[in-house]
Structure formats: C-alpha cells, structure tokens
Amino acid sequence: MTAVLLPTPPEYVDPHYALHADGTRVERLEDIPRRRAAATPEASAVVTTTSTTTYAELDREASRVANALLAAGVRPGDRVAYLGENSAQFLATLYGASKAGAIPTALNFRLAPPEVEYILRDAEPFALVLGAGHSALAGVARQAGVRCVVEADGFDAWVAGVTDADAGFARDPGETALMFYTSGTTGHPKGIELTGANLGQAVAAMHYVMELDTTSVALAPVPFFHVSGLGLALVAAINGSSLLLRNPTSPAELCRILQEHRVSHAVAVPTVIQFLLGLPDVRDGDWSALKYLVYGASPMPEPVLREATAVFGCKFLQSYGLTESTGGVTMLSPADHLAATRLRSVGRPMPNVPVRVVDPVTLRDLPAGERGEVLIGGGHVMRRYWRNPSATEAAITPDGWLRTGDGGSFDSEGYLYLHDRLKDMIVSGGENVYPAEVESVLTGHPAVAQVAVIGVPSARWGETPLAVVVPVAGQTIDGGELIAWARERMAHYKCPTAVEVVDALPLTASGKVLKTSLRGEYGGFSG
Template sequence: MSTDATTPGEATGDGTRGDLRWASVPALVRDAADRFGTAEAVVDLAGDEPVRLDWAELRRRVDNMAKGLIAAGVEPGDRVAIWAPNCWEWVVAVLGLQSAGAALVPLNTRYKGLEAADILARSRARLLLTVEGFLGNDYVSMLDAAGRPDTLEGIVLLRDTGTRPAGAITLDELLAGGDAVPDAELDARVAALDGNDVSDVLFTSGTTGAPKGVVQTHAATLRAFLDWATLVGLRAEDRYLIINPFFHTFGYKAGILACLMTGATMVPLPVFDVEAAIDAIEAERISMIPGPPTLYQTLLNHPRFDRSRVDTLRLAVTGAAVVPVELVVAMEEQLGFETVLTAYGLTEACGVVTVCRREDGAETIATTSGRAIPGVEVVIADPDGNRLGPEEPGEVLVRGYNVMREYFEDPEQTAEAVDPDGWLHTGDVGTLDARGYLRITDRTKDMFIVGGFNAYPAEIEQLLGAHPDIAQVAVVGVPDERMGEVGVAFVVPTVGAELDGDAVISWAREHMANYKVPRRVEIIDALPLNASGKVLKFELRDRATSGS
C-alpha cells in the first residue's frame, strides 16, 4: 500500500528510504503540483508558439492521460512504450502511464522499424505512444514494414498531423475515452502503487548484441535521483535545458524526475542544434545544461557564441567521455558555469553510481567521475573477483539499492551481470584513488560513445551481418574531434561479392539508428584472430586510428 505523498514513507526495501516523500513517481507528480503550483513546469519551444505548463496544469494533463489509458485497457503492471522526441507530450505520457500503474518502455528515436519491433515484441508492450514526421520518419509505417508485434494492441499519436495510420488513434480520442473513468478509480491506482513496483524497463545493448530490458523500481529511481539532484545542487529557481533524450535513463530520470523533485523548470529540446540551444538559453534564461563534453565544446566553438547571451548558465553535469581539464576551465571562465561536475552511471545501476562534489577542484572533476552516491558501494576487482587497492586497475563493481532488479525475463543474463553477493559487474575498467574517487580507464565491453549515444559493436556487427554480401564484420570505436568517438567497420565480403565501403554505409543508414552507422568501412580479406578464433579488436583499433 502506498504512503501519502506528503509524508515520509516507511522503508520497504529495494531502494525505499524512510525520508523519501513519495512512494511512487505518480505520488511525486501530485506532491509537485501541491508544492510548486503555478510556477512553470514545462516549456516546449518546438512549435510555432511555445507551450507553457505550470505544475498544476501538468498534473491535470497527467491525470487525464492516465484515465485515457485506463479506459483503453491498460492494467497495473502492463508495459506501455513511447517512441517520440523530447517534448511536453512525452512528459505527460510517461507520468500518465505510470499513474495508470504501467511501466515505461522508451524507444530510441533513431531506431529503424526492425529495432523498434524487436523491443516492442520482447517487452510485450500493450500500447505504443508515438509521433509522425520527426526527422522525416514515419514511425508507424516503419514499424508496419518490419512487422507490428501481435502483442501490441494499439497505437496513440501524441500529435495530430492530419494523417491516420491503420490501427492508430489520436491523443484527443484517447483522452475522450478517459472522461468515463472516475477520479476515484485513478486515485485508487496511484494509492496502490508501492516503491517495489516496476517503474520502467529500459533496453540497453551489451556484448551479445541483443538489447536487454533493465527492470527498475519506483523506489530505487526516486532515491537515486533525489540524491543526484541534491548532490549537484538543482533547485526550484533553475531552468533546465534537457538535451539528453528522454528515451535515455539520464534524460528521463535526471531530467523529468529531478525537476519534479526540485521544482526546476523543464525546457526540452528534441534534437541538439547549437543555434537553437543558444537561442533557448538566452530567451528562457537557462541555468542548467547537462550533456557530453562535445556539447559544451560545440557551444564554445560556435561562431554565434557570445558570453552575454548565456550569462544565466549556472550548473553543468557531464561525463560519458574523457573531459580535458582545459574544457572544465573554459566552461567556468567562458560559458560562465558556477558549478561543473562529472559523474558515472549505467542503466543497470539506475543511471547514477558516482558524482563529483561541488567543492571538488577542476583536476578532480576532469580526471575522475566522482565518488559513490550515498547507499552505494563501488569496488575494483580482478578477473577472479579479488578486491584491488588504490590506483590498481580492474573491473568496476557496484552494489546498492540502485542495482537493477533484473534483465526483463532473462534470468541467465541477470545472473551473469549480478553475482550472488549483489555486485553488478559493469564491464567497465577503472581505478579508485585513496579518496574513493573513480576513474574509468577502459570498457571491457568495447562500447564507444557517439555524441552522447552508447554504441555497442556487437549490436552493430549483428545488424551489418544481415547485409547479403557481408561474410564477417568487426566494429571498433575511434576518437573523433566533433562526436567524441565514431565507429569504423572492417568487412570481409562473401565469396564473389564486390563490396564498396560507401555502399555499405548507405545500406547501414537504412537499417540502423544513425549513431550506429560506421563513419568508415574498410574492406579486408580476413579479420585478425587469436588462437581461440577471437577477433583481435586492439589490432583493428590501432589500424582504424592510424587510418591505414
């Protein structure tokens, strides 16, 4: 049974903490409306005219969304997917579906039809909430071309563009159905939610190439991002430009949920366009921008950059790549940030594990990812599980309330990731200094980060392997000045096939999200292998880096 939203809850395990004000995300929504009232909650600048919602209006729209979903047949414990860019409708949709008792399954806006269909099928999402026309994509047509899963019972268009794909209804039609749902029924749904209930299933790829659904609870999510918001210093006066996509754990949890907790105003951007970002910072008096290091470098390098246009900036949180000390200094001196922090997290640990503290110096912020958040342990271990001392490199292990409940319906992969003692094996290599500050030095899973998006070679290799003329393929990440890292694919053609690297890239653009598409394709006779037949990725990485 839920605890009242405005009083501390009882500890029930799995992340619930006695001083949390909320038993669930929907309880947080109601508390935010009560506390922040007519202050601006969301400002969406994407349309012809800005959409501005205060906290009370946000709750009203969330309640209406929830009642519409209840009328559409959504039951507690169901999964509902969102395939849309950052926008006010996304905020209402996620909070509405959770108020109906469902769990979120977000889809990457760069997905192609096959990628989306796979996650919809494996999550058995009952409904899909989506848009048409984002970046020229017709998501419903893409999904239908790939094969709409039988388990998907309906599609709701969050924005009415005048077209009506088969089997889809508009948001207005969904909301009209909810008029018949009494307030008491919705209140009962919200009251029944417990901290141990599932809040979201976020799919993340790994070494096998098959996306895995990370199951997380309301309590763990709320505790993690209350601590995150407190540590970074987010406050009600802040106006938060949310560039990180909502389909990613950071955009959704460190964005939407952290603002709900603190009263900060959300200003979502659907894509990162540097001119649009500068305009938004100036017009909306933005004070908070998180993002990968490349984002801040792009702002600094833009010809329209003028310190006077961004003089409201106060707080930045970055990570996801190496952060030069010079960039931290430039962010403070040229962009005017009072506070610049770095952090480390992964979806399997609720998106946050370590955070630098506001009193840390530029060297610490640039060269480490901070220390563990309260209630979370971080150790470094060798391949046999032995704990290592300060500055000794090994695998980063994490234990605490933030560790996922499981991979969705995948006990084998769950057991591989989380050992019997509760330690999450991250696959990242790092060191801890004597103060407990974490430095990430490598990734055992070969993941690379393209403009803030995690790219997994095994998944890209699997997608490229579907090309009829490709016999073998290996993908590595290499540094890139603009994007941070990009992919390079080494391809062995099938016998008799004539392959061209540019043609492979063109094919890839049609079959995978754009950040997964290799920047360069090299056609080779054979992949380098060790005695066990494993591809020698380090040789390929050296070759890709040298350009030979």
C-alpha cells in the first residue's frame, strides 16, 4: 500500500515526537507539568483574569489533585471527567488525574443534561469535576453513578490540606492517557481513547513548526474538550509558553484580548476569523505581536483568507484531522498560504504521518486527481473506541488504517483536497453535528412521523442543520416550537435552525432516505 509522506525536515531532532526541555520524548501526559516545572519553575504557565500560575505552582496543584483523587479511592485506569469552560482548574484536573494513573475525560459543557448523563453512564468515571456555572449537573452525575463529584466552589477545599508530593505514577506510553467523546453516525457518543504516544506524536508538528518558546503567549478560545483547543495548551506547556485562559463572549472581546495581551499564537475556527474581520476597527488594530493563527475544523473561504492575511499580517497554518487521529494530520504551511493555487487544499501530510486516498469499497489506492476516501495511518491513530469493539473494527482496518469517512483527492504534489463528506456530518461554526443524533431526538416529538436532517449554507456558521419533517397524520408542526422543544433536549448548536414540513421524504427502493435529493432541493436554502 502506498502512502504520501513528507520528507523529514533535517532540523527535526526527533520528528516522531515532541521533546521536553531536557531532550526526552513527550509520551506521558503526566510528565508535561513535571518536566516543565523542573526547567522553568517561575515562568508563567496560566494567566486568567484574576491570577497568574507559574509552572511550579501548576505542577504542585496537579499533585494535590492526584492525591485528593487517590484519597477518594481512584485507582489507575479509572476515569476522571471534567466538565466546564477552559480554566486553570481544568488543567490541574487533567494533569492531576494523569499523575494518579487515571484517564482524564474531557466533557462537552454545551451538552444538555440527558446527553451528559448518557456519556457519564458510558464512561463510568469515578470522579467528575464541574467547572464554574455547572453545579446544576451534580445531581445528574450522582444519578449516573459518579461516586465523587467536585463542584467548582468546593474545588479549593477539596485539595486544601492535601500533600503536594508527586504521586510518581508513570503510565506506559501505549496505554490510554486521555479520552474525548464525539458523536457517531449511529447517534450515540463514543469515547475516543488516545495514548500518551498518540499525544506526543500529534503535537510534534506544532512543537517544531510554530516557533513557540518561553516568550510566547498562546490563546486557544476553543474549548478543551476539542482536541485542537487542548492541543495548543499542551504544546504551549511543553515549550514553556504562557497560556492565556480567556473565554471571550463576542468577536469584539476576542479582538481586544488578542491585542491587549500581546497574543503571539492563537487557534480559531474560520467562522471566528470571519467575525473578527467584520469588526469596524479591526484594520486599525495593533497586530504586531501576533505570529501565528492556526485554523481548521471547516473550510476557510479564499476571500476571507486573503483578507485575514492582509489585516493580521501573521503566519497562517491550516490543519485537517479528526479526534480519532489525535487532531491534525495535514498541514498547509505559512509558505503554502502564499500560493493561491493551494488555498483550497488542507495541505500535505505531516512528517511521518501516512495518508492515503482509496476506493471506499476495495480500499485500493487511487492516483492523484481521483476522489476516494481519506485513510490515516501511523502513530496518530487512536487506540480504540471505549468499550465499543464493533465501532473500532469498522473505523480501523486490520492493518491499522483509520477510515475517516471523508472524501478527498491528492494533487500531483501531494496536497490533499477534501470534497463531499462520505459521512453526513455537518460542521456548524466549527462544531461537528451528526444528523442521526439530531434525528433520533426529533423523532421523539409526538407530531413527527419522519425527519431527515441535512446541512445547508449559513452566512454566520458556514453550515447549519435543516430539519425536513413529515408530520404524523392529522398533526401540524410549528417549526419554532419544534426547535424550542429540541433545545430542551440537545446542545443548541446541534438543533436545527429551520424546519421544512413536507408530505413525504424521498426514499430509495430499500427505504433509505435520499439525502442527496434533499441537498439538491434545499442547496439554495440559507439558514
């Protein structure tokens, strides 16, 4: 089987892995605060609106969390979940759970209570730490069987008086080190098990390419339950950079934060960058500190990218990947952004990351220019889906290739272009929305007989879900009421923003909904 690989850059000391300050490989999550605290103990690790935490302090706080978990009864391999916005508490829990030998599990704080309960019952975490503003979920967690629930206002008391001596746990790099949850095409969330080796290899490209050092200020206004958001936090810590933890509520606030705090490295989804460009005073801003803007999750329209390059004057880096591939596996480098013909691509595979385009039926490799399914191999591929061998078998081939379900093609120079998704996933504002999950909720409405959810263009979000609904005989459906009903049961970003009521859905001879026909019919619909 052939694979497209970039030649190894000569300046890479170890292109497979990011390296700690002492030259050792990054392959254990729990080692990140240890090694950085040893190298630059007084450097700023985390900056919030109210405090600055040094690397020595972050390491000690992580040790206190570890010892509090061990005292509560946590054992190696147990799950420790966190639900809340990006915060120093999140990072202390992440590293602390790792130091205790547990598996930190990042939960989406935008989910509705029934969705959170489903994931908690699936992951069976021993402990759940709730961030500020999420204490209402404590009852849900206990009902789901979580034995140790720590609310935000009780976090300090929980770790008070606990020793900050390092528990000394060191996980095998091939063991599960971190879990994210993502929805699947079946409509049920799946736990994605990532190993320490996965993480060490996945952050290598950012580690070597993005010029991060102890003078850098990094901002990831992307939730840490996304691998892209947490990835920047990890690589910032590995390099001793300062991580600015701010959760802007508007593009104007983000614009101000980037300038006031002299942010040098930031991650943003294309819709956010587009919102920034819509601000009246963005062109008069001082962007001299900004060195890199990393984007992904959805396509960046060429006109927007050109305008952003002119306004911000920094280097742009695009990456394509999945949570199952521990984030990005391709890179459209800053130099590539200068070539107009490449802006439609997602770049070339990162060093030592094999990527193929194959016939989705035979898995035969396809030549440049021919469309097929994108497959990913190598050390980025997840270990497995949590307690879901059938889903793992469907996603990973016997010889270790991850089937992305995404349609793509290579050009003659090895640049990857994404086309129609083989899965029906909708990308709305950088968030993945799976129609089957939305459909399973909407069909619970007493007036809905059948429903198909498709993505339609949105000026604000890139794509937005449209529900095409067949009502129960004798019933009427009010679109606004159905949307409000869905919002009580699902995260708002998953809910349809428009409803079309029809007499019947187009079906194949076997009874499957012809979503291609719906996309053709509603392709001009603007959500």
